[in-house]
Amino acid sequence: MSRFIDNNSLQLENPFHVESPEKLSPRQVVELFISDYTRIETVKQRKHTFIWGSRGSGKSMMFRFLEPQCQSIFYGGYEEYLSRSDAFLAIYCPIKEGALKKTELLLLDDYQRLIIVEHMMNMFVAYRTMDSLRTQIPQERISHDQCTQFAWQVAQLFDRASIAPSIQEANTRVKIEDSPMLWLQILFDNEIRKINSFLHTKAMYKTEAVYEGATSGYHDFLMPLMRLVQSIMMNGSLPVYVLLDDAGKLTDNQEKLLLTKNQQCIINSWVANRDQATLCLKVSAERAAYKTYSTRDGALIEEPHDYSSIDVDELYTKSKTNYFEKVKLIANRRLELSLVPTKDITEFLPPNKEEELLLAEFKKQTREEWHTAKEPGRQNDYVTRYATARLFQHLRKTKKRKSYAGFGNIVDLSSGVIRAFLEPCYLMFDECKSSGTDIPSISHIPSNIQDDVLFRYAEELVLKKFDEIREGLPPEKWTLVDALATLIASLGQLFYERLHDPDAREARLFSFTVRGRVPDDIDQVLQLGVRYRYFQLRTYSTKEGGGREKWYILNRRLCPVYKLDPSGFEGRISLTAEALRLACENPQKFVRMRLKQNINQSSDHEHPTLFVLEEETDDAN
Amino acid sequence: MLINKVEQVKSSGGIKTATNDVPDDLYLVCASYEPRSVAATESLSLDYKARKGIIYINKEFYSGASSESIRSNIIRLQTILEQRCDSVELAIGSWLDVKSQLEVLKSTLLPAKPEQSKEWTSTIDITSFNREVLLTSVALLRVGVIRSRIKVIYVSPHSHGQWLSRGFRGIRNVMGLSGIQSPSKQSLLVVLSGFEPDRTIRIIEEHEPRLVLLGLGDPPTNQEFLLRNREEMKLVLARQDVKEFEFPTASIQECLDVLQKLLKNYLQDYNIILAPMSTKLSTIAAFLVAECHPEVQITYALPGEYNTKDYSTGADNVYEDWLPELITR
Numbered sequence: 030m031s032r033f034i035d036n037n038s039l040q041l042e043n044p045f046h047v048e049s050p051e052k053l054s055p056r057q058v059v060e061l062f063i064s065d066y067t068r069i070e071t072v073k074q075r076k077h078t079f080i081w082g083s084r085g086s087g088k089s090m091m092f093r094f095l096e097p098q099c100q101s102i103f104y105g106g107y108e109e110y111l112s113r114s115d116a117f118l119a120i121y122c123p124i125k126e127g128a129l130k131k132t133e134l135l136l137l138d139d140y141q142r143l144i145i146v147e148h149m150m151n152m153f154v155a156y157r158t159m160d161s162l163r164t165q166i167p168q169e170r171i172s173h174d175q176c177t178q179f180a181w182q183v184a185q186l187f188d189r190a191s192i193a194p195s196i197q198e199a200n201t202r203v204k205i206e207d208s209p210m211l212w213l214q215i216l217f218d219n220e221i222r223k224i225n226s227f228l229h230t231k232a233m234y235k236t237e238a239v240y241e242g243a244t245s246g247y248h249d250f251l252m253p254l255m256r257l258v259q260s261i262m263m264n265g266s267l268p269v270y271v272l273l274d275d276a277g278k279l280t281d282n283q284e285k286l287l288l289t290k291n292q293q294c295i296i297n298s299w300v301a302n303r304d305q306a307t308l309c310l311k312v313s314a315e316r317a318a319y320k321t322y323s324t325r326d327g328a329l330i331e332e333p334h335d336y337s338s339i340d341v342d343e344l345y346t347k348s349k350t351n352y353f354e355k356v357k358l359i360a361n362r363r364l365e366l367s368l369v370p371t372k373d374i375t376e377f378l379p380p381n382k383e384e385e386l387l388l389a390e391f392k393k394q395t396r397e398e399w400h401t402a403k404e405p406g407r408q409n410d411y412v413t414r415y416a417t418a419r420l421f422q423h424l425r426k427t428k429k430r431k432s433y434a435g436f437g438n439i440v441d442l443s444s445g446v447i448r449a450f451l452e453p454c455y456l457m458f459d460e461c462k463s464s465g466t467d468i469p470s471i472s473h474i475p476s477n478i479q480d481d482v483l484f485r486y487a488e489e490l491v492l493k494k495f496d497e498i499r500e501g502l503p504p505e506k507w508t509l510v511d512a513l514a515t516l517i518a519s520l521g522q523l524f525y526e527r528l529h530d531p532d533a534r535e536a537r538l539f540s541f542t543v544r545g546r547v548p549d550d551i552d553q554v555l556q557l558g559v560r561y562r563y564f565q566l567r568t569y570s571t572k573e574g575g576g577r578e579k580w581y582i583l584n585r586r587l588c589p590v591y592k593l594d595p596s597g598f599e600g601r602i603s604l605t606a607e608a609l610r611l612a613c614e615n616p617q618k619f620v621r622m623r624l625k626q627n628i629n630q631s632s633d634h635e636h637p638t639l640f641v642l643e644e645e646t647d648d649a650n
Numbered sequence: 651m652l653i654n655k656v657e658q659v660k661s662s663g664g665i666k667t668a669t670n671d672v673p674d675d676l677y678l679v680c681a682s683y684e685p686r687s688v689a690a691t692e693s694l695s696l697d698y699k700a701r702k703g704i705i706y707i708n709k710e711f712y713s714g715a716s717s718e719s720i721r722s723n724i725i726r727l728q729t730i731l732e733q734r735c736d737s738v739e740l741a742i743g744s745w746l747d748v749k750s751q752l753e754v755l756k757s758t759l760l761p762a763k764p765e766q767s768k769e770w771t772s773t774i775d776i777t778s779f780n781r782e783v784l785l786t787s788v789a790l791l792r793v794g795v796i797r798s799r800i801k802v803i804y805v806s807p808h809s810h811g812q813w814l815s816r817g818f819r820g821i822r823n824v825m826g827l828s829g830i831q832s833p834s835k836q837s838l839l840v841v842l843s844g845f846e847p848d849r850t851i852r853i854i855e856e857h858e859p860r861l862v863l864l865g866l867g868d869p870p871t872n873q874e875f876l877l878r879n880r881e882e883m884k885l886v887l888a889r890q891d892v893k894e895f896e897f898p899t900a901s902i903q904e905c906l907d908v909l910q911k912l913l914k915n916y917l918q919d920y921n922i923i924l925a926p927m928s929t930k931l932s933t934i935a936a937f938l939v940a941e942c943h944p945e946v947q948i949t950y951a952l953p954g955e956y957n958t959k960d961y962s963t964g965a966d967n968v969y970e971d972w973l974p975e976l977i978t979r
Contacts, residue, residue, distance in 0.1 A: 051836065052860065126857045127923060127947055128831040132822045135749055156833040218832065225830045225944075232752060232826040233793040235760050278856075282820025282952070284748060500848040501818045503954040 044367035045455035055098035066355035081316040082341035085448025097165040133228035180209035191243035195219035277318030343445030380435025434476035441595035519612035521591035664695030668801035673699035682778035683716035689965035690775040703735030716958035808964030817954015829947030836860035838920035867899035905935035
């Protein structure tokens with residue numbers, strides 16, 4: 030198994046090894062993190078921000094990079110980091126399963142639960158803040174004369190009687206003047222214990238449980254706490270950035286959903302206050318898992334008034350896009366940190382030579398064809414549109430396997446998620462290594478190995494993955510999984526037919542929009558597809574104007590299985606709900622109907638068309 | 651601890667009360683679709699006496715596909731217990747709805763007025779409980795009763811079905827056993843594994859722990875079970891940051907000793923999450939760990955469905971064991 034060889038030396042045995050950011054040392058985070066093309070500048074702005082992204086899209090890595098130790102390494106020292114005009118003090122707060130969403134909370138009424146959840150979250154953030162001040166900031170950066178007073182002031186933010194036992198506990202463990210931050214951590218820890226003790230009593234005893242601990246809110250605790258934190262920093266009023274990582278995880282469990290919503294409701298209430306100069310929130314989650322934008326008072330937070338947001342799952346992957354460049358930088362950095370002799374990822378993952386030559390030939394042919402076709406549009410667009418399609422058609426005719434080898438192809442196949450690039454590369458490298466080649470002798474990954482791995486990686490998504498999804502859901506939802514599998518097969522076949530049809534004008538179709546209202550059962554299938562990343566979801570302006578419709582883009586990782594072109598998508602198919610239902614039920618009939626309908630369409634314009642093809646515009650978001 | 655074949659137990663006089671010659675305050679059993687769910691009650695000695703007999707049922711099974719076998723098992727249990735208990739009560743809980751599950755258990759298991767001076771004795775046939783209900787029941791009887799003596803009976807099957815449960819509804823901590831997490835510690839997941847690799851993987855994926863300690867049941871209650879356990883867990887063991895250890899499956903005390911020794915090295919630095927997914931006896935040991943270390947959380951993966959048609963066959967050995975006195979660190 031490939032691991033980081035050494036915690037400090039940063040030498041990667043397998044350059045594509047993926048490690049959880051929480052396991053990396055600050056130096057490793059800085060070495061591995063690429064800030065270009067990540068929109069980190071938006072995240073660094075003093076505005077509440079939501080960072081949406083799938084698992085493995087780099088959200089946690091970005092958060093870890095913003096922590097003080099990493100920032101100081103990145104800028105070459107604490108002075109350099111803290112004296113910047115846009116400096117901030119980031120507190121990383123990973124929300125772990127089971128720590129805040131406790132089952133016993135379900136025993137409380139809605140009002141009581143929100144109070145306790147907010148107090149739990151406050152204690153969690155406060156504890157992490159003290160931990161950061163103790164372990165991430167050199168002591169000379171904090172005004173020590175003020176620290177004891179700071180600790181007392183923080184303790185006084187609570188109701189005096191309620192906090193007394195926790196103060197007593199902290200006093201017995203450490204002298205406040207010796208270690209004020211630790212003293213506060215013990216105090217917060219004791220409050221956390223009190224909450225747990227209350228929840229335990231509530232669950233286990235017949236007698237009515239009475240909560241005897243303190244409570245805390247935003248205005249009476251969290252904000253004043255952060256103001257006090259600002260006051261003890263030697264560099265003046267740095268804003269405190271609270272980085273709440275994983276604030277929403279997808280779940281079908283209604284009880285869990287309720288607790289998740291409670292938590293999100295508290296976060297939204299904090300966001301609604303717009304106190305960014307002191308306390309700025311950065312919240313990461315899977316977009317579909319963020320279930321409410323409502324505050325505790327029932328108001329809604331809105332973008333851009335209350336917050337900004339970025340989506341780290343990229344849509345466009347073509348050469349020269351941000352994503353392409355980002356992957357290139359990340360991959361090159363990883364090659365630098367490994368023993369392999371090649372340090373350029375485009376050389377390390379070469380394309381299939383034979384196919385390269387073939388494509389060049391088809392490009393030449395379509396260039397000439399453009400003249401004979403009376404020069405429609407621009408010549409380059411014509412070549413882009415048809416040359417690759419001709420290659421696919423040729424390979425089908427000559428019964429040759431399509432190669433997806435080459436850095437550019439693999440970037441496309443990763444569909445905008447960095448982990449989906451690293452994972453197959455990891456497997457390719459492992460395969461090279463297990464064939465007996467020494468790491469320093471691995472100068473590149475042969476294209477046949479790339480192809481084998483990419484095909485298996487794609488196949489996993491259409492075979493094994495559906496079984497896994499089924500196992501992860503209750504039986505009453507299994508019909509949705511079956512429908513999704515059929516829908517994917519239908520679309521795969523449809524797009525294959527288009528791409529391999531020499532007469533097709535829009536050969537490189539890869540996405541669809543839905544016209545009209547979608548029935549609930551079909552909508553659930555689509556949602557499942559988005560949740561498990563078979564589709565990326567965006568919106569598109571309707572042709573009629575005045576509205577937006579949902580736009581589903583197939584995960585390009587599937588391309589090797591359906592022999593599709595991952596290099597881009599020109600146009601989309603507009604499907605009716607009926608057509609979608611058919612696609613969820615019968616792929617053969619679905620593909621046949623489309624073709625048949627197209628023929629009918631040309632002969633009889635009165636008939637309703639099953640598919641409408643529309644030109645892609647640039648206004649997708 | 652005593653281990654005997656079902657027939658041996660019956661022929662040697664049957665199962666006695668928790669404290670010999672003193673009637674139990676409570677006899678608790680779960681009526682399920684498994685044939686072995688009545689085996690322990692059928693093996694009670696003729697002079698067995700309890701003040702209260704409780705037959706717990708999950709309402710989802712009561713009205714589901716296996717309702718016929720459950721109803722017949724209930725009648726069988728009722729008939730026997732009516733002769734041995736002053737009163738017999740049906741407690742209809744839910745394996746899906748955790749709130750109602752707790753409410754039913756609390757209202758039926760806990761004495762109305764705990765008597766401080768008297769030792770409250772219970773015999774629990776733990777064979778057919780799902781682990782969450784079992785853990786909550788034991789927790790209630792240990793926490794809510796001041797002086798509690800608990801004897802447990804477990805009947806192992808001859809064999810298990812091809813699958814035990816399928817699908818996944820989510821994870822949750824067991825009521826009252828949510829632990830205390832330090833916000834700065836990373837998490838360590840300890841799994842006492844059984845035959846359900848998918849549920850195990852889900853638990854790992856949901857918790858995203860820093861480290862996983864995967865326990866294989868060795869010695870097992872049956873050598874074949876160990877082979878299957880190893881086979882089923884191959885994929886889990888192949889994952890990054892998963893370390894293997896072994897735990898005894900048939901003795902509460904021995905399993906507890908292994909877990910205590912194992913966790914000693916991690917308690918200081920990790921938030922510990924314990925996922926008992928093996929025998930019911932080792933599940934009780936997991937509870938005792940959490941009782942001793944309130945920081946430890948016990949987690950439970952809610953399955954999509956149980957194999958009610960073919961969960962297990964027969965009734966093999968009867969294990970009789972007692973929970974130790976309250977353990978303090």
